[in-house]
Amino acid sequence: MTSHIEQSTDLRLTNSIRFAVVIGSGVMGAGIAAHLANAGIRSLMLDIVPRELTSKEEAKGLTLESPEVRNRIASENRQKLLKQNPAPLATADHLNFIEVGNLEDDLERLKEADWVIEVVVERLDVKQQLFERIAPYIREDAILSSNTSGISIEAMASALPEGLKSRFLGTHFFNPPRYLKLLELIPTEKTARPVIDFMSRFAEDRLGKGVVEAKDTPNFIGNRIGTYGLLVTFEEMLKQNASIGEMDSITGPLIGRPKSATFRTLDVVGIDTFVHVAGNVYETLESGEEKD
Numbered sequence: 001m002t003s004h005i006e007q008s009t010d011l012r013l014t015n016s017i018r019f020a021v022v023i024g025s026g027v028m029g030a031g032i033a034a035h036l037a038n039a040g041i042r043s044l045m046l047d048i049v050p051r052e053l054t055s056k057e058e059a060k061g062l063t064l065e066s067p068e069v070r071n072r073i074a075s076e077n078r079q080k081l082l083k084q085n086p087a088p089l090a091t092a093d094h095l096n097f098i099e100v101g102n103l104e105d106d107l108e109r110l111k112e113a114d115w116v117i118e119v120v121v122e123r124l125d126v127k128q129q130l131f132e133r134i135a136p137y138i139r140e141d142a143i144l145s146s147n148t149s150g151i152s153i154e155a156m157a158s159a160l161p162e163g164l165k166s167r168f169l170g171t172h173f174f175n176p177p178r179y180l181k182l183l184e185l186i187p188t189e190k191t192a193r194p195v196i197d198f199m200s201r202f203a204e205d206r207l208g209k210g211v212v213e214a215k216d217t218p219n220f221i222g223n224r225i226g227t228y229g230l231l232v233t234f235e236e237m238l239k240q241n242a243s244i245g246e247m248d249s250i251t252g253p254l255i256g257r258p259k260s261a262t263f264r265t266l267d268v269v270g271i272d273t274f275v276h277v278a279g280n281v282y283e284t285l286e287s288g289e290e291k292d
């Protein structure tokens with residue numbers, strides 16, 4: 001705690017979040033941008049530049065240099081927000097709060113952001129490389145956070161310049177961000193206390209979240225428990241030779257859980273993301289019942 005107070009003396013911190021840059025426009029990035037839009041906060045959603053043209057783009061005479069192609073990933077993911085159920089946006093008009101771009105042509109626009117949130121694929125190496133690239137563009141009063149499901153926030157912070165470390169933390173939204181109330185905030189040793197307090201107030205008052213401060217342990221709180229629960233369920237399923245339908249029928253509303261139960265919840269999360277999240281616990285725990 002003392003370290004937070006000492007570090008905060010020369011801290012410059014934005015006094016409100018008016019504009020955010022969301023990096024990664026997948027399931028969570030787009031969902032977070034939508035939830036910000038619902039709260040009246042404008043954002044720019046960035047994603048990678050495609051390396052190949054689609055047949056439709058070729059037919060239109062577009063090239064890999066055309067802005068429409070370069071912004072395709074974020075742009076298509078933005079459009080998908082209109083089709084999802086439950087609706088991530090309060091109204092279709094809220095889509096106008098979300099701009100799109102890409103991680104090569106729009107880095108300068110990071111300077112406009114009061115808050116930059118990283119929501120890219122769940123890999124430490126990818127996140128660290130991204131942080132090295134974006135750090136020079138982040139304003140000196142802006143906040144940077146990661147939406148990782150459970151990768152070490154300290155390990156990510158090691159890729160950041162010293163001056164940014166006090167304004168960096170984990171902000172872990174759950175899926176779907178509009179509907180799930182929990183938000184885990186995960187500070188590092190160097191995150192300044194005013195930054196944690198500011199994000200906590202912002203998330204509660206503007207975004208309607210219930211904030212829990214978590215320690216930087218593998219998968220934090222929710223996913224540590226959730227991963228264990230899911231893997232025990234799979235183990236039991238194999239032992240009992242039960243079907244997916246049978247497992248869902250006993251792990252849903254019957255025991256006070258959502259009707260998406262086990263397997264539909266996994267589909268919402270994304271099976272690839274769950275494999276990363278489970279692998280993270282396996283790789284980072286040395287031994288014990290949870291690992292075996």
Ligand code: NAD
Binds near residue numbers: 122148
């Ligand atoms: P996703 O696969 O839907 O989206 C990931 C995005 O990252 C894609 O748009 C992809 O184009 C982009 N990307 C891929 N490689 C990249 C690179 N090298 N540089 C920059 N961008 C790149 O994944 P998601 O489910 O949205 O997860 C994103 C983050 O949010 C992960 O850290 C994940 O653990 C976390 N998260 C996911 C969930 C969930 O339920 N899916 C919940 C909470 C947190």
